[in-house]
Amino acid sequence: MGFFNKTPEEIAEQERKREQREVIERVARDRTKRIAEQERKQEQCEAEQEQKRAWSPDPERKRYENFLRSPKGMARSAWEAERKVWQFLEVISETTGNVVPMIGTYTADEQGTIDLQKSKGRAQDSPIEQIESEGWTLANAGYVFQEIGSVSRDKFLSSGQQEAVSGRILGIYIFKRTSRPDDWTVDFD
Secondary structure, three states: OOOOOOOHHHHHHHHHHHHHHHHHHHHHHHHHHHHHHHHHHHHHHHHHHHHHHHHOOOHHHHHHHHHHHOHHHHHHHHHHOOOOEEEEEEEEEEEEEEEEOOOEEEEEEOOOOEEOOOOOOOOOOOHHHHHHOOOEEEEEEEEEEEEEEEEEEEOOOOOOEEEEEEEEEEEEEEEEEOOOOOOOOOOOO
16 A cells, blocks of 8 residues: 555554444443442432431420320410410310111211210310319310201101201310429420
8 A cells, every 4th residue: 555545454453443442431431320320329219218217207206296286285385485374175075967767867976886865075084184284274164066067858758857967075175374383394295
């Protein structure tokens, strides 16, 4: 060949080197992609674990939040907010009224117990005593029936209607602030 033209061996050697560079570059790109993918997966896993930790608080925090939702916890929060008077509302019992054709009406309490005349209330943990142990004294109490709904149908083979009412009895308690108890503890039970 000519002076400035490459020989076929030189061209083949140059092509082989170019192919080696491309293979090395491709391997390096693939390795970089794998490393980036592994890092992304690791970050995603860490983010999921952090989210799980945020959604599932430690047991002590959960106990404290449950305490704050209890009558005793609400009373303590009202005391710490320096309220002079505090109102506490509690569901005493719930009834569900039903009408059965040709039989009549009946009510069922929250446990599902059927009683043809009345419903039974819930077992009380004496929230009034819990609240009074936080430095409050009961000033007034009242009870209200709150109707939630009713079911009615015409009587069978006679005139008139049968109606069964569903609702709940609410206790409304008004407390006045007294002196702070000396035995206030951080016990959340």
